Amino acid sequence: xKKIIISGGTGFLGSSLINHFQGKEVELVLLxxxxxxxxxxxxxxxxDAENPGVWRDELIRADAVINLNGRSVDCxxxxxxxxxxxxxxxxxxxxxxEAIQSCPEPPKxxxxxxxxxxxxxxxxPAMTENEGALGTGFSVDVCCKWEAAFHAFxxxxxxxxxxxxxIVLGKDGGAFxxxxxxxxxxxxxxxxxxxxxxxxxxxQDFCVIMDHMIRNxxxxxxxNLTAPNPLNNRTFMKLLRTKLRVPFGIxxxxxxLEMGALVIGTETELILKSRNVIPQRLVEEGYSFLYKDxxxxxxxxxxxxxxx
Numbered sequence: 001x002k003k004i005i006i007s008g009g010t011g012f013l014g015s016s017l018i019n020h021f022q023g024k025e026v027e028l029v030l031l032x033x034x035x036x037x038x039x040x041x042x043x044x045x046x047x048d049a050e051n052p053g054v055w056r057d058e059l060i061r062a063d064a065v066i067n068l069n070g071r072s073v074d075c076x077x078x079x080x081x082x083x084x085x086x087x088x089x090x091x092x093x094x095x096x097x098e099a100i101q102s103c104p105e106p107p108k109x110x111x112x113x114x115x116x117x118x119x120x121x122x123x124x125p126a127m128t129e130n131e132g133a134l135g136t137g138f139s140v141d142v143c144c145k146w147e148a149a150f151h152a153f154x155x156x157x158x159x160x161x162x163x164x165x166x167i168v169l170g171k172d173g174g175a176f177x178x179x180x181x182x183x184x185x186x187x188x189x190x191x192x193x194x195x196x197x198x199x200x201x202x203x204q205d206f207c208v209i210m211d212h213m214i215r216n217x218x219x220x221x222x223x224n225l226t227a228p229n230p231l232n233n234r235t236f237m238k239l240l241r242t243k244l245r246v247p248f249g250i251x252x253x254x255x256x257l258e259m260g261a262l263v264i265g266t267e268t269e270l271i272l273k274s275r276n277v278i279p280q281r282l283v284e285e286g287y288s289f290l291y292k293d294x295x296x297x298x299x300x301x302x303x304x305x306x307x308x
Contacts, residue, residue: 004214005058005107007031007049007092008068012173013113013165013206017066018042020207029058031069049092056099062107064214067096070113070146074266077138089146097153109159111213112150116166116199116226116277117269118143123195126230128280129164129222139269147222159220161213166226166277170203171301175270179240180302188241189251192268194234197276199226202291202300212287224279229293233271236294243298 002025008014009030021028022040031047038044047055049069059065069092071084093112100106119127120135127133134140147162169176182188206225213219241249252260257268279287291297 001025001027002063002214003027003029003061005029005031005062005065006068007047007066007096008070008113009066011068011072012170013168013203014068015172016168016170016203016207017210020204020211029062031055031058047095049088050095052095052099056103059099059103059107061105063109065096065100065107065110066210067092067110067112069093073139074270076262076265077267082138086142086145089142090149093146093149097150097155100155100158101153106155106158109161109214110155111161111163111210112147114147114162114164114222115139115143116164116224116275117273118147118164119275119277121196121274122276123197123274124276126276126278127224128278129224130280132224132277137269139273159217161220162222163210163213163225164222164277165206166199166201166224166230166275168201168203168206169297169301174203176301179237180244183237183240183244183246183249186246186248186250187252188237188244188246188249190234190237190249191252192233192254192257192272194232194237194251196233196272196274197230198233198236199224199230199275199277200236200294200297201226202297204300205290208290209282209287219285221281223281224277225282226277226279227289227292227294227297228278228283230276230278231294239294240298243302 004026006014028042030044032044035046036044045055045058047053071088075081117139118134119132168174261268
């Protein structure tokens with residue numbers, strides 16, 4: 001039975017991984033700030049994502065550590081929130097790195113989350129792991145420091161992987177829920193200019209890729225976790241309307257997005273930045289995507305009955 005440690009496992013992506021590993025020969029240990037009742041093959045262990053504790057013993061002889069820890073970026077970028085976004089990622093990475101470094105029998109692989117937003121705003125060309133250009137600004141700076149903290153640990157007995165994750169689409173969380181709600185309310189037109197690229201990934205592919213990374217000893221270094229066919233916002237929203245059988249979609253201008261973001265407490269960067277990112281390494285290494293194209297991905301997420 002494999003033992004997998006997940007930090008940040010109570011969010012959308014962590015919960016998806018738990019569902020993926022249910023019923024498999026896997027022991028899941030979730031590092032969490034609040035103890036919950038164990039169930040099935042899932043066990044909870046207290047940690048504060050910063051300081052040493054009894055949680056460090058869980059890493060001994062573990063098959064994998066997956067770090068998804070980080071405060072949500074769906075907020076206004078004021079100084080308090082920016083500090084929390086940065087600290088939650090870097091501190092958790094440092095805590096795990098120090099624990100693995102001191103572990104007498106360290107985990108076989110450490111997979112650390114990052115974000116595809118580390119690349120610059122790009123309509124063309126597409127950003128790959130080897131040739132993608134890094135951007136500027138707060139979000140990029142956070143990603144760079146996050147990855148730098150990960151790279152700082154030299155762990156000869158632990159394989160290390162960075163997962164630069166795109167916009168993950170799933171029924172139970174993430175960006176798909178508000179986008180679907182907007183479309184059903186009639187506001188499913190282009191957002192801003194509409195030419196900004198969306199690098200998306202179906203949640204099932206996310207889970208299978210993470211599983212694949214644990215099992216494949218050859219995988220190390222940085223990987224883009226996106227579907228191989230990004231598309232622009234205008235096309236994305238049109239296809240979403242079609243699948244939802246909504247006959248029209250009112251476009252939302254940039255200034256209206258700014259107003260709306262202020263009201264609901266978020267940032268327009270999440271919508272307006274062009275993330276034109278492709279998973280070159282996964283494709284070249286033969287990973288077979290469950291959902292290469294958005295058409296099939298939306299069919300699986302919406303379903304023939306269009307359940308909410």
